[in-house]
Amino acid sequence: MCILSIGSIIYLFFRPKSDLKPRIKKSAETQIVISHLLEAALPKIQHLWEEGDKFIKKDGLSCPQEIIFDKKVGRSYFQCQPHFWQCFWEGGVQKDNFLKIEMHGEVYHLRARSNFPKIQSYSDSPRFYKIVKGPLKGMNFHYGLMVDVFFDEFPDKTLSLILTDTCRDTFLPENIYAHVLQEKKSQERVFLWDNVNRKIFIDKFYVSNQMVNDWRLQIGEKEKIIADRLKWPLPAIISRREQVAYCSFWGKRVLEAELFHAASMTPIDLKDPLNSWTNIPQTPWQRDLSKTFLGMARINPDYQLTPLDCQLAQVEGCNEKFYATDSVSWMGMNYSLGFYPEVLKNNLEPKNNLKLSSRFRSAESEVHELGYLTQWQENSSSELPVAFRCYEEVSL
C-alpha cells in the first residue's frame, strides 16, 4: 500500500502533460480571490455610499474644502453624496480611511484610489470619483459615480465600480389617485386617474445647489457654480428653462401636479390598490387639517409654533432646516407642505403651477393645505424663491 501511495505521488508529479496545462496562472488565481473579496466588500461599499451619515462622528467632518457639517442640514444630505465620498477617502471622516473586509478569518483593507482628474471649481485635490452620465453600453443608469477601489493586499489590482444614486427618489405605487382641480366647484374638484402599469419614481427632496453644480460641470458651465459650501444643501433656485434642462439631462422630468398630490395624499387603504377618493386628505400626516397645528393656528392668532410643528411643515417663524425627513409623506416624499414654494407642471390647468405653502407664509394661511395650487410667473416682480424637483418614469 505504501509503495502504491509513493508511486501515486511520483505519478502526480511526473504524469504526462496533456494539451491543457493544469496549472494555475498566478494572476488568474489572484483575480478569483479578489472576485470573492469584492463580493464580501460590496455591502460595505454600498453602506458607505448610501448611508455615509452613519460614519459621521459627534465632532463632524474635517474637510471644509469638500463638504461642511452643519446642524441646519439633515443627515440625508450625506447619503449618496459624492463630496462625502471624497471627504471620507481624504481622511476627513475618520482617521483610518479604509474599509475592513473579513473573509475566511482573514482581514483585508479596501481603499479607493484618487484616479480621477481634479475639479478646480471644488478643490485642488485629485478626485476619488468621477460623475458618469448614462446610459452606457450594458449599464442602465443615468447618473453614476465611477470609483476605483483596491485592496492593500493586492495593490496592483484596481477595480472600477459605478455607484448609482439609490437615495434620490422613491417609487409611487401603482394605484388610483386623486388630483385636485383649482378652477372647479368643490364637488367637481376631484380628478381621478391611475398609474397602473407605470413605473414612476419621485425625488424625495428638492434639487439642491450641489446637484445643480454637478450638472453645470457636466454641461460646461463651471462659471455658474455656487462656490459657498454652506449653500450647497439649499434648494436650487434656477430658471424654468434650466429646471427642465436639468431634469431632462438625467432622463427625468420636472414634477407634475397630479404626481405631487398622489405622493402627498395618503390613500385611504394602502392594501386596496383601487380605493376610492371620496375624502381628500388636507395634510400628509392627518386627513383633517383642523386637528393639526395649522388648523389650530387658523382659529388661534396667538398660536405658538413648537419645534415639532416646524418639523412637519416649515412655515413662517420656523428655523431653517434642509434635508429634514420629519415631513415625509406616505410614500417617502418630503416637503408636501411648508418649506419652499415648489413649481409643478400642471397638465390640466397649466396656470396653477405653484405649491405656495412655504416658510414664507404664516401658519394660519390658507395656502397650507394639500391641493392648493396657484400661479407662478417666472419673471414677476415678486422675488419668491421657487424650488423644484424631478421625477422619472422608467420603461424597461
Next chain:
Amino acid sequence: MIAIFILFFQIVWAQMPEQWNNSLRIVEKHEFYVNNEAIVKPRDSWQVLFGIVYKDSFLKEVKDCVYYYVPGVNPGALKIKKVSLELKCDQFIFESGDIEWTDLKSLQYSFEYNSLTLLFTLKDFSIEKWQVSLLSTYKNPIPKLFMSSAEYRSGAVVIQGFQGRDVTLGSLSLTSLKNGDICHRVDENCKEVAPSNCSSCESGWYEIPNGCKESPKFCGLHLCGGKHQPACRRGMIYQKKRLDFGCRGDQSFVYCQKGLKVQCQGNLAYCL
C-alpha cells in the same frame, strides 16, 4: 492513501482564459444541451456551446465563442474564438480558434443564474474544471414602496471590471438614443413589435397614448396635454369597469388641458 484518493478524484483548476474573469453574460447558448450532462451527440461534429460576453481591457464589450468537437471516431476538442458582439458564433464554427485544446474525452457544462461551470475530461482521465462568475446579471426587481429608480434599473453598484490604472472614461462607449428616435414600438393592434429600449434615451422619453396597455414611445422631452401635443395618459383602471379604450372609442384613458379636446391621428391621441 491520500495520493490514491487524489489520483482517482483529482479535479484540477486549469487555465481558464483570464479575460473571462470580467464576464457579463452568456449568449447563444446551445438550445438542446442540458446542464450537467455530458455532450455526446452529434458525434464527430463541431457545435457552438455558447458565447461569453466580457469587458476587454478598454472596457469594451466583446464576445468569446466557445465551440466543442463532440468526440466519436476522433477525440473531442475545445476551441475559443473572439468575435465582435454583433456577429453570430455559428458563422465561425469551421474557422480555427484563437485557442484550441485537443484530445478531450468528454465535456459537460452548467449555467446557473450568475455562474458557468465547464467540466471536461482529458486523455489521461484527469478532470478540468472552469468556473466563471458573471459580474452583472441584474434582474430588475418588482418595484415596491420606497424603492429607488436606480435600484429598480441597475442596482446600487454596477461592476465595471478589473483594470489597469490608465483606463480612461473615454473608453466607455455611449449607446444612447437621440431625441426623436422611437424607443418602444407598439403597433395599431396593441402588439409590442419590439421591447422598450427607452432606458437608452439620452434625455428621457414621451409616449403617445393609443388606448393600449403600452403605447408607442419616443426619446425626447416629455410634454403632454397642450395644443398639438400628445394627450396625457390618465389610466385604464380608475374607471373601475372594463371599457373598450381607443382614440375613436372611449377616450377616458387620456386627458388634455382645460379647453382642449382629444384628436386622433390613427389611433394615437393628441390634444387640439
